[in-house]
Amino acid sequence: MNEKMIQIPFASQEEILALHAGDEVLLSGTLYTARDAAHKRMSELLAKGEPLPFPLENQTIYYLGPSPARPGQVIGSAGPTTATRMDRYTPQLLDLGLKGMIGKGRRSEDVVNAMIRNGAVYFAAIGGAGALLSKAITQSEVIAWEDLGTEAVRKLTIKNFPAIVVIDAAGKSLYT
Amino acid sequence: MYAGSSRNVKEISAHRITQAVQELCIEANLSLSDDMKDALLQAQQTESSPLGRSILEKLCRNLEIAENEQIPICQDTGMAVVFLRIGQDVHITDGDLGEAVHEGVRRGYEQGYLRKSVVSDPIIRKNTGDNTPAVIHTEIVPGDTVHITVAPKGFGSENMSRVFMLKPADGEQGVLDAIVRAVREAGPNACPPMVVGVGVGGTFEKCAQLAKEALLLPVNAHSDQEHIRRIEELALEQIRALNIGPAGLGGTTTAFAVHIKTYATHIAGLPVAVNICCHVNRHASREITA
Ligand code: SF4
Numbered sequence: 508m509n510e511k512m513i514q515i516p517f518a519s520q521e522e523i524l525a526l527h528a529g530d531e532v533l534l535s536g537t538l539y540t541a542r543d544a545a546h547k548r549m550s551e552l553l554a555k556g557e558p559l560p561f562p563l564e565n566q567t568i569y570y571l572g573p574s575p576a577r578p579g580q581v582i583g584s585a586g587p588t589t590a591t592r593m594d595r596y597t598p599q600l601l602d603l604g605l606k607g608m609i610g611k612g613r614r615s616e617d618v619v620n621a622m623i624r625n626g627a628v629y630f631a632a633i634g635g636a637g638a639l640l641s642k643a644i645t646q647s648e649v650i651a652w653e654d655l656g657t658e659a660v661r662k663l664t665i666k667n668f669p670a671i672v673v674i675d676a677a678g679k680s681l682y683t
Numbered sequence: 684m685y686a687g688s689s690r691n692v693k694e695i696s697a698h699r700i701t702q703a704v705q706e707l708c709i710e711a712n713l714s715l716s717d718d719m720k721d722a723l724l725q726a727q728q729t730e731s732s733p734l735g736r737s738i739l740e741k742l743c744r745n746l747e748i749a750e751n752e753q754i755p756i757c758q759d760t761g762m763a764v765v766f767l768r769i770g771q772d773v774h775i776t777d778g779d780l781g782e783a784v785h786e787g788v789r790r791g792y793e794q795g796y797l798r799k800s801v802v803s804d805p806i807i808r809k810n811t812g813d814n815t816p817a818v819i820h821t822e823i824v825p826g827d828t829v830h831i832t833v834a835p836k837g838f839g840s841e842n843m844s845r846v847f848m849l850k851p852a853d854g855e856q857g858v859l860d861a862i863v864r865a866v867r868e869a870g871p872n873a874c875p876p877m878v879v880g881v882g883v884g885g886t887f888e889k890c891a892q893l894a895k896e897a898l899l900l901p902v903n904a905h906s907d908q909e910h911i912r913r914i915e916e917l918a919l920e921q922i923r924a925l926n927i928g929p930a931g932l933g934g935t936t937t938a939f940a941v942h943i944k945t946y947a948t949h950i951a952g953l954p955v956a957v958n959i960c961c962h963v964n965r966h967a968s969r970e971i972t973a
Binding site for chain 2: 529575583585588640641
């Protein structure tokens with residue numbers, strides 16, 4: 508296959524603009540996980556003007572709630588959850604510097620507009636391929652909200668994580 | 684006592700129900716039934732989109748890794764839906780039947796390293812920490828065995844399921860349109876390729892339960908009623924034309940099957956429920972005899 512090798516966090520805006528809807532990529536580097544409950548808490552902190560538990564600037568969020576790791580494993584099954592449920596919170600995060608999102612499913616018009624405004628990219632990981640995707644995760648550490656269980660915020664290190672650019676920074680979408 | 688009845692009653696211990704549910708939760712989350720696996724394998728040959736084929740190939744590899752390394756097929760290991768078909772000549776001993784099922788789920792999700800995805804209250808949303816309670820459907824049937832099916836249900840696809848209270852005048856076309864509409868709206872969110880379970884008839888809740896039960900059918904099964912089978916086939920054809928494809932990124936493999944179950948209904952109604960399932964269509968069954 509002719510996947511593009513992409514390093515995250517992105518080193519420059521040009522790298523993001525060079526990604527087009529339909530590109531198959533292999534992502535390597537670090538990112539943060541957050542899903543419904545963590546997004547709710549982030550939005551509550553921002554409303555109070557308090558700092559978030561991780562920097563958004565230039566980062567990527569993976570919408571993931573993994574299954575527990577067996578002894579000896581880095582993480583359990585680790586595929587994407589539906590991004591659509593995060594849409595209510597996402598434009599604000601994009602305006603604060605978030606550059607990449609990994610999930611599955613459609614995004615709202617507000618999110619796509621915020622992506623264009625801020626030059627951000629949305630990748631689809633393959634839904635229901637959590638066992639396969641877990642093999643591309645080399646480190647996992649809970650960095651906030653451990654009480655949320657699977658919904659806690661984790662910092663992940665990934666290597667050659669397969670994904671597809673599904674909405675690019677120009678707002679072009681592969682979903683029909 | 685009434686004459687001649689007690690002799691035929693078979694005793695089954697609640698502990699055996701717990702044990703079976705525990706094992707079925709783990710089994711269902713680590714490997715799909717052979718018919719589902721074959722459907723994924725075959726789709727690699729027939730899918731028209733190169734990206735779609737590449738995704739299907741990864742889904743097949745995912746199944747192998749899950750089984751070989753005991754990693755759940757999907758991280759959403761679902762809410763446990765448990766179907767009990769209890770023979771009317773069975774007496775459950777050693778405890779509460781419902782609690783026996785919940786305990787099986789509790790143990791299965793802990794010992795199988797499965798994700799705990801259940802919150803105790805839909806508004807307050809605090810995780811129960813052990814994936815209980817299960818959703819239990821009990822049916823009393825003739826016989827003296829207990830048949831258990833555990834079907835862990837992921838919510839990416841559950842969220843895209845729909846109930847339509849159609850009018851009798853909507854007829855076959857109305858049912859067909861409802862199915863195709865639900866699949867179109869589900870699109871990439873439901874992790875296609877999907878399996879579509881449809882319940883037609885009954886009441887509001889009856890059609891929903893039929894739709895859920897339809898997901899348990901072998902993927903290549905068809906209705907034995909000619910007029911229903913025609914709707915299944917037409918729906919599948921129209922779904923294929925939607926070009927949703929694997930992962931919703933385009934292609935011909937959008938659904939493996941449309942299964943329709945029917946029931947008698949009221950002169951004034953035509954209820955239709957469409958329960959969408961992803962390609963991780965999990966269910967595992969066992970029969971317990973005395
Ligand atoms: S819809 Fe199915 S495959 Fe997709 S995340 Fe949920 S359980 Fe997994």
